[in-house]
Structures are given as C-alpha cells and as structure tokens.
Amino acid sequence: MTFDRWNPLNDVPSFPAVRYAAIADRIGRILKTRNDVLLIQAEAVVALEAAALSLARPGLKAINIVTSMYGGWFGTWLRRGGAEVVDLSAEAARPITLEAVQAALDAHPDIEVLSLVHAESASGIRNPLEEIIAFTRSRGIVTVVDAVASIGGHALNIDELGIDIAVIGPQKALAGPAGLSALSVSPAAWKLISKPGGPRDSILSLLDQKAWLDAGRGALPGTTAPLEFFALEAALNRVEAEGVDAIVARHVRAARATRAALAAMGAELWIDALHGSNLLTTARLPNGADPAALLSVAPGSIELSAGVGPGAERLIRLNHTGQRARFDIVLGNLTAYGMALRRRGFKADISAAVDAIALHYGD
Amino acid sequence: MTFDRWNPLNDVPSFPAVRYAAIADRIGRILKTRNDVLLIQAEAVVALEAAALSLARPGLKAINIVTSMYGGWFGTWLRRGGAEVVDLSAEAARPITLEAVQAALDAHPDIEVLSLVHAESASGIRNPLEEIIAFTRSRGIVTVVDAVASIGGHALNIDELGIDIAVIGPQKALAGPAGLSALSVSPAAWKLISKPGGPRDSILSLLDQKAWLDAGRGALPGTTAPLEFFALEAALNRVEAEGVDAIVARHVRAARATRAALAAMGAELWIDALHGSNLLTTARLPNGADPAALLSVAPGSIELSAGVGPGAERLIRLNHTGQRARFDIVLGNLTAYGMALRRRGFKADISAAVDAIALHYGD
Amino acid sequence: MTFDRWNPLNDVPSFPAVRYAAIADRIGRILKTRNDVLLIQAEAVVALEAAALSLARPGLKAINIVTSMYGGWFGTWLRRGGAEVVDLSAEAARPITLEAVQAALDAHPDIEVLSLVHAESASGIRNPLEEIIAFTRSRGIVTVVDAVASIGGHALNIDELGIDIAVIGPQKALAGPAGLSALSVSPAAWKLISKPGGPRDSILSLLDQKAWLDAGRGALPGTTAPLEFFALEAALNRVEAEGVDAIVARHVRAARATRAALAAMGAELWIDALHGSNLLTTARLPNGADPAALLSVAPGSIELSAGVGPGAERLIRLNHTGQRARFDIVLGNLTAYGMALRRRGFKADISAAVDAIALHYGD
C-alpha cells in the first residue's frame, strides 16, 4: 500500500486527470490492441449495455449468441435500441459451435453485428472465440465480445483476432476493483456508433465517451470516482509485474489441475475441459445429491458455491479466479468437495485427486 | 482510517452485504424521510438519468425547470422516454420563481411530474424549493428534486416538504465518495414508475433496483464496488458525528461570510444572497477583467475557479463546499481574489473583507 | 476498510488521543486483566527490553528461563541493568519443567523476579505457564511473561493466573500490525519498577510510560505513529467480533489437525503435541533430507519454512498462525510437505494426512 497525495479538503483523494491516458494505454497493452480504449465509471455490465445501445439502431441487424443471462441481456439491449436481433442459443452446458454461427450468418447475409460472451462466469462455458471471429472477420461483421470473465484467464489478442469491441472489468482474473470497466473500440465499430440516432447525454452513450478521446484524453467526462482509479492503477501494477501471459498460464494450470482432480476423484465435469472457462470449474453432483446440503458439510474458507441459473440446480462451482488460481486454493476446493461428498454418503477418492493436483503443480 | 477484513483472495475487500440496509437507513435519516432509499452504484448523474427514464412514458406530461445544464439534461431524458415535457427556464443568473411555476401549472393542468434542481453546483443558483413543492403538493404532482449539490448545504426535510424523488450524491457538502449515489422514492413515485413500459434490465431501471427492496435489502443487484461503500460508511460516520444540521449551519456561515466579504471588498455577487447555494459563491468580475488572467496571478492552494457554462464567462467561483466550509478557506479565497484583482490593477479592499469574515466567525 | 478523518495537512491522519484509553481497556479485556495496560510505540521486543531494564537493579535477583533466543535476550537485558540472573535452560526441543523451576527457586530462595516465554515462535516450544505461575505465586515472586507468540493461540487469563507483567504484540495470532506492542503491569511489578535507579527519559523506561496513566490516559508520550493505532483498532474490532476464545479454539484445531496429519503421513514431530505452540508445528525431516532442497520442490503459496536457530537445521516449520489457522492452509501445508518429500524420494502418505485433517475439520 502506498499513499498518494490526498485532496486536503475531502475524505477522498482526487485522482490526477493526467493519469487517465496512461491507464487506457496500459489496458490497451493487456488487451494487445491499438484500438481506442474507453474508461467507463461503472461496472462492466454498464459498459456492455452502453455498447449495445450505442450500436443499435432501427435497421441494424445483429446476431446475438446466448450462452448465459449476460448474452440474453445483450440481445434485449440491442432490441431496445431498435435493432433486429437473431438470438443464437447453444445447447445447455455447451458453447455455441462455429457451425451454428456459420449457418446463422448464411441464413442472414445482411448481419452487421455479432455479439458473444467469451467465457461465462456463472456456468463456466467458453465459446470458440478465435474460430468465430476468424469467420465473421471474413464477412466484415462488427464483433462485440464480452471479455469480462476471460481477460487474464484466457489468451486474448484483440488486434490479431480482429475484435471490434471488447468489454472488460478488472474484478475477475485481474483481481482488481469492480466499480469501473473498459472497452476497446475499433474504427469499424466507431463508424456504426457514429451513425445518427445513437444515444447522447447518457451514461450509455459511447459517443459521449468518445468526446474524451477527441479532447486529448484529459479529465474524464462526469464526476470521477477516484478510489476506483487508484485501485485500478494498483491492479495494473500487479498485473504488469506478473505479466498477463503468466496470469493466463496460472489460470490454465489451476483449471487443468482442478479438472484432472475431479476426474481422478470420480466426479463428473459439467462442461468438458475443452470448452470450459479457466476461471472456474463446474462439477455435476452425483444423483441424489443436493448442492445446499453438500455445501453445508464442506469445511470452511474454500471457494465452493452452488450453480447459478436454470439448468444449474445440481452443479457445484469450484472457483479458481484471480488470486485464487493457485495451488492451495485448488487443493482446498477439491478436498473440501470430496469431504462433503463422503459426509453425505457418496464416494470420493480424495487421495487420487490430490495426486492429480500434485502432478499439475509438479515444477 | 480503520481496516476492515480484506477478502484474502483479492486486492479489494468484499463489502458485507448485510450492511447495505443500514446504509440506506442512515441516508434516510439524513434526508429526513421514511420513503424507500435506493443505492445506485454509479455517480449521481446516473441516478438522475435513471429517475427520468423510469418515470417517462408516452403520455406522461412533465414540467422540467431548467436553471442549468443538469436541468436541461433531465428534460432530454424525460423526452427520450417518450414523455411530453414543458421546459421552464429562468432568467440568466436567477432562480425560477414560484409565480412562473404556478403559471405553467395553470397552463398545463394535466402535468403529472415536476422536476427541478435544488441548488446548482456550476452557477450557485438555488431555486425556491419549499414554495414550489408546497404548491405542487397541493396539486398532487409527483416531484423530482436533484439535491446533489444541496444536501448538507441547505436544510432538506424530504417528508415534511413532501418530495417524491430526491437524488443525492455524497461527494459535495458531505465530502464523501463520488462513485455511488442514492435516491429516495415515495409511494406515489413508485406508482408512476411501476406502470407498464418502463425500462428493465438496465442500470437506468429503478424497477430493477426495487427488486433489492422486495428481496429484503441484502446483496445489491449487480457487481458492487466495495471501495465506494467503505468510503461511504466512513463519510456517514463523520456526517453523523458532526450532525447534518451542523453541517448545513457550517455551510450557511461560510456562504454568509464569503458574501459579506465580497461586498465589503467592493466586488459584485452574481447571484444575490437570497437565491444562492451555500456551497459556492459566484462573483462577477469588474469590467475589463478576464478570469484566466486573474486566476493566473492568484496565490496557490485556494479554491477559486472560473465560471462554467454560457453566461459565466466573466465569473469567478469561490468554493466553500464540504470540508472547505471553514474559516481558513473562506479567508484564503477572499484574500487571494483580492490580491489577484489588485495585481491586475483593480481595486479591492482586502482589509474590509477580512473584517467582514471576522464578524461571521466571531464566536 | 473505512476511512477516518485525515489530517487535512498531512499525508498521515492524526489518531484521536481520546481513543488510547479505550484501546488499553480492550487489550485488558483480551488479556483478562484489570492490571494497568501500557501501549508501547515499537515492536514487542522493545517492550520486553523495557520490562527487563525497568525491573533490573544492582541487588535484584532473577531467574530467567531460556528456551529460545528471546529468553536469552531477557537475561542479557536484566544483567545489563545490574541484576543478578540465574539462567535456567531446558533440554533441546523441550520446554522447561516445573520441577526444574522448583529446584532453582529452592536453591535461590531470595529470587524476586522470574521471567519466561510462554510459547516460542521460532521453535514452537510451549512452557507449562500455568504450573510455573501457580508455584511462583505461592512464593510472592514477580513474574514476567513473553506472551507475544501465545496471545490468541493459547488460553491466557492474566489475573486468574496472577501474572505480573505480560508483554504482547498484535502481529501473530491476532493478525494485527507489528509496529506497536502492549504490556500489563501489576501493582507488585510497579513496586519493583518504581524503586530508585530505574531508567528514565528513555524508550526503555516503563516509569516514563507510567506518566501516561498518571496523567489520565490522554495523548501518549512521544510522537505517535497513527497508522499503527488505526490498524490496531481494526484488528481489535475483528478480534472482538470473532472472540478471543474462538480465536484460540481455531488455533487449537489447526494445531491438532496438523499434528495428527503429520503422524498419519509418517512424519515426525519435533515437539510433542503436549508441549507445542498452537501457532506453528515443527516437523523433523527424515534422515538424509535437507530443508532447503525440500522446500525448493514444494508447490507455492503455502506456509512452510526451514527451522531457525541452532539445533533446528533439520526442521520444517508448518505455519498456522493468525488467519492461517484454517482448513485450507493446514491442508495446503501438509500436502505440500508430503509432495516435497515424495519428490525427493522419501515416503509420505498424503491420503492418510488428508483423512486426518478431515477428521479435525469434521463439523
């Protein structure tokens, strides 16, 4: 902890306006993009709502991939803005397939925008981002990617892939503050956003935010929340010190160890390892097991929780996000889950699980 | 500074969900209301936009009083939601008059909503809130008051006056954090908001926020920004220790001392004392003076700034908001302004100004 | 985290002097004593040095029990102050025995002071405090107890036992700040300290500190370090919320689980369970194992370290102090130790260890 200069006349220090541009540049480097980076002074779901409404117009046609409630909302927002939206849903517990996207685009050749969630924080599903973007790119479609729950947990190279709008928040794999978010916006996305009819004078207007870029990236529009930016700077310091690629590798290892250990223990993955997020693992409970009853007998201080949303009634989530992506938490999660299973009369080979984890943390 | 328990697995501590209800109650007591209090996780301008859009519908008729850009925005948002809006503007540098409001309401007897800013932070204008609300109340009109720049600086008794929606932020007279805001909402306001057609699934939906009340006021909807709530609690501790009435009295004294001193110095008030905010004082520069040139020769570390917005080109703002509402800042502002005037060749009787301040800080 | 009022003219907030007395009272309740509590603005080793030098005089006879380097220092300080000191050392890896203390006191019937360390943070040895104090009390001997590494980890009832001087620091089982410490001082201890010849005008003078009590417990003597006191208040809030007895119980559980698991794994305890500290466990390495080589292959983020001091060359310390006294850390320590052993070619039954831990975290 270090102490910046406090505004001597307020409880809360002022954040120096001159540092916003540097923050945007640092986020750009983490996202590996030269696109514009906007800083939004609200949680990431607001940045997503703003992106949808700033793009949507009567006449705009969009495909919205729905693999969670976040995806569902994005379609709602696009429609509220007047767009014509094709919702493309995946099977339960499955990511969308490239084939489904290709088919939908073939059926709707006038689509201008495609939106999807990279990885889902509730279900742990991860969509095949690289393949989808490669395909949409070949068709000149503007893409919007909710990367809130993937940045830091999965490789994400915005410019190499060619993502037009990527929305991130610092509070998941990057372990930062939650009260602000960021977007990268490509020239093609700006072109759509700048068409007449978009929202103005609103927290949901990316055009309003663009004024910050045009004015030389000094003070942000609106009243800023300094604590969030100080905390973001601290998170960026930490992220840069570790390196975003190393952070991704740490999540990959935690995910692999967790999944191997679940398999060794005899538990069942809900999402297969190829299509899962590296931030959490969802296990399917054995028949007859109840999540709440199970959690009530698990030992404390570990990162287990019940599944969220429809279809998730018999799931347990093992969290290995951010600073939880490490040996002792992965180990504690598995052992606690195994102990809870045993206490409820189910089998669980904890020893085999521990051996599997040991293998992944072997160096 | 005290240190709460940090989430051991994140840079930022979790805010205990169980404390949100207490925060809402504490804000209710500061506002002197038994209405519902909502906590919004974004700066107060977002709470205002949400209030406007949650009320607005095609068919709703509203009068919106415009004495600043904030008032202007409120009308924009009401219209965006489909409402029919009569904008009621005051003369430059003047608050709206009760007579103008009465005339407008007589001319539009079917008005359901009236909105106004209590005190303006840019211009220092204060509208005659008590008189206007007494009148609209007699007609059963739902009132929306932007109290962001008046709470803590002026007496504000929501229930005694009968204000339906009051929006506040902690970052002005209360000297708290800026990344969240709050609204009080009366049953009559909820009735309008609950009519079909309002926004849902949005940061701008008060109905979405109402779900928090209905669910027993536990965890807030969305991802919370813990730092803001910890800082808000600290500000509430301070506000309660001093007492909101004492805070108002401190601002009244700072405003009176500043204005008396300006008069004694031979400077001209832009807003007359009866109609000004207690958070800042705007002085009109003598003919031939330029704000930037003047500020460039004022000694440092004081709270002077140039006027903001059209019509304010020849104004200087003397800030006595929050923890600045105290003797040494009031004194520094006046002396620095006087010194700057003299250095640019204008007259300024600093001694008389200091004597006037002494009179107001005499006990 | 909450934010107190900052001194507007300094980076560091002032700590309100009016709160020192409350802090002393809160520490007194944790120590279960009505004796005077002094607050020392330096780490606990300074409080220990001050106690020794404030008691020591030419002509004073003391027995000093040496089970670690801290005990050794205490004798050095007593001698530097002119006292005649009998050092009473225990066998390696063993606490002192009551019998040894009784024999020493019988051999030296004119002893006025006896000093001992309750539990050792380097070796994990715990001396039989209750028995020793019961005996010395019957002889009217003034006792000095270094409780830095036992407070919060072991039951400690100062007044019931009749300890004259107890020295604590907040940074171990209480998980608080390290830059200050506290002592409880009985009337009998004050009587010795107040005899002519003690140090004055010194950080090491308890009589200087006593002036604070005599002056009504307002501002502390010297320049205070506000950050330490804000952090101490936060720690006290947390300690009181959990309850000191519950904190002790948490350490007891962690210690028992760790020791049972080591036994189940086939590892050897250095200190037997009856005589060990609840803050850490020391394991003896198998023949041919080297601590550094072993630690280099243990997976990260766990709380293992090599033994400290002579005789500890082949020991590993498993830390379960403070917020580490919990399931996932205990589990991680054991598993990591077992994995390291296996990687170096030694046997370790990790599964049996995990089962043993499960048994202790079974409710």
Next chain:
Amino acid sequence: MTFDRWNPLNDVPSFPAVRYAAIADRIGRILKTRNDVLLIQAEAVVALEAAALSLARPGLKAINIVTSMYGGWFGTWLRRGGAEVVDLSAEAARPITLEAVQAALDAHPDIEVLSLVHAESASGIRNPLEEIIAFTRSRGIVTVVDAVASIGGHALNIDELGIDIAVIGPQKALAGPAGLSALSVSPAAWKLISKPGGPRDSILSLLDQKAWLDAGRGALPGTTAPLEFFALEAALNRVEAEGVDAIVARHVRAARATRAALAAMGAELWIDALHGSNLLTTARLPNGADPAALLSVAPGSIELSAGVGPGAERLIRLNHTGQRARFDIVLGNLTAYGMALRRRGFKADISAAVDAIALHYGD
C-alpha cells in the same frame, strides 16, 4: 492512493524486504550524503537515544549543546552511557553562538564528540549549524546533529558540511509517517561506535543495526512495521516529485511571510528571523495577554498553539510545517491571531499583515 499486494493471510501487508535498500538510498539523496543510512523502526527520539548510547563510553568526552529539552535529553543519554559531558546552554530564546562553541572547545581540547539540535520544533530556535560544523570539522570532532525538525525546512548537505551522524524523522517538513526514523553514519562515527563496550542486543544499539548493512541490506533486523514503510515510500515519492530544495524554498517563503506579517501587524517575534526555524514562528504576546484566553477566541481550523516549556508561557506558535507551508495556512494563522488579539482588546493591524503576506506570495 495505490494498493500494494496485501499478504492474503493477514490484515497488514508485508513490506517487500528488497525495497529497504532503495529507501535508504533515497533518504541518502535527500540528505545529500554517501554515508551509511540506517532505518530505525521507531520514532526519531529513539534514533537519537540510540546514537547517544552507541557513542557513549566511560572515557569519552563530549560537548552537548542545549537549546531545548531534546538537547537536554541527549546529554542525559551520553552520561548514562558513561561519557563525560559538557552541557553548553544558550541564552533563553537564542541559538548557541559560534563563539561559545569555540570557547568551550578551547577549554576542553580533548573533546571527541559534539552534539546539537539543528532546529527546535518546540521553540523555533535554529542553531548556526554550518559555522559550528565547519569549526568542529577542523578539529576532527565527531558531530551528531538532530535534524528531525530541520530536514525539508532548511538546506542540509550532510557531506558538504561533514556531519558524522544526522538523525531525521519523516513526520515534520516531509509530512510523512512518524513511526520510523533514519540516521546517516560516517566512517568516523562508526569508528567510535565500534569501540568495545557499546550496547548490543538492543533497540538502542547502532551496532546491531549495522548488521543490516553488513548482511547486504535485505530484511531489517527485528519485526518490521509494514504500514510505516509503505507510508514512507509514499512520502518519498511526493518529496522527490516536488524536490527537497523546492520543499525547503516553500518553508522559507512561509517563514518569511509569517514574520513579515507579524511585524506589519505590530506583533513581536520571539526569535529573530535570522535564528529561527522555517517550520514555525513563535510570537511573543503583548503584556497582559494570556495564550489560552487568546486561543479560545481565535477562529477554528488554523495552526496556532501555545508555547511549550519553561520560558514559553507567553508565546504563541504559528505552525507552517510540511503541507502547512503554504499561502492559505500562513494567511489563516496571521488573521486568526490578529482577530484573537483584537477580541481581547489588543491592537492588530490585520490589513498590513495581509499585505505583507501578499508581497511574499506575489509570483
């Protein structure tokens, strides 16, 4: 404010040991010295006591200049360590003179050590450091300078002057934390300190501290107080950003403005301007005035206090230390003092005082 990585298992973050050496180097640059810099984990008075006791031996002869209680203590500590000490006192309200020092050294040609306080924080007296050191240097005497209340307020070039031991604390002109301090130690000073017989195993042993240098400046000896070091780093960041010479210039200006204003107001300086500290100004009250009665009618939030110590019964201290060394505080101090005088029936030309301040803050 930025947030470093917290120790996930403790309320208080660990301070990275690798950063201590950099801190010492940064302090060395501020002191303009290549001598060793030691970091002491207690307030500066402890560093002073340690310096005295580490130098003192039976047979050592020292001159100790007494212009305040701090000077008095230094002699006490030297004597406690067995040294033969000549106390050299100045007239009341006067610094020591070079002539007095020369005469004392001529009378005691075997003096090895000379100690003095550069500037006094209680009285505001400043001793003629440069002249005295130039003289003692010509005689090969080891000098100890208490620079706690001068660093940042007065030019201090340790190596150019040739000061052997300088003790500083960050909490005055540098506006940093108070729970630690630092010393610079020259080879000549180390030679004396290293003679047999000095204290060991003590917070007061500089030889113990030297072990840190010898071991490569990694972890500090003892248990560290991380909050203090994080706060010190923040203060160093700020000090380096402003520049220590600019900080000194800011204090010079505040002191000159305060003194000119007091003269203009008709008040009397206690210390003449040539011999005063730049951190505070002491004014002598008019006949018949009482400090407490006067302060009780001064308006709030300014930095006035009564004189401290014998001979200071009729003094008022105007504080312009650290972040108080700025226009609005200087102005507030003077005006409040003038208002208080007038309210008690004394004359005070506030206008003339304000004009004098204006003159010094004219650029």
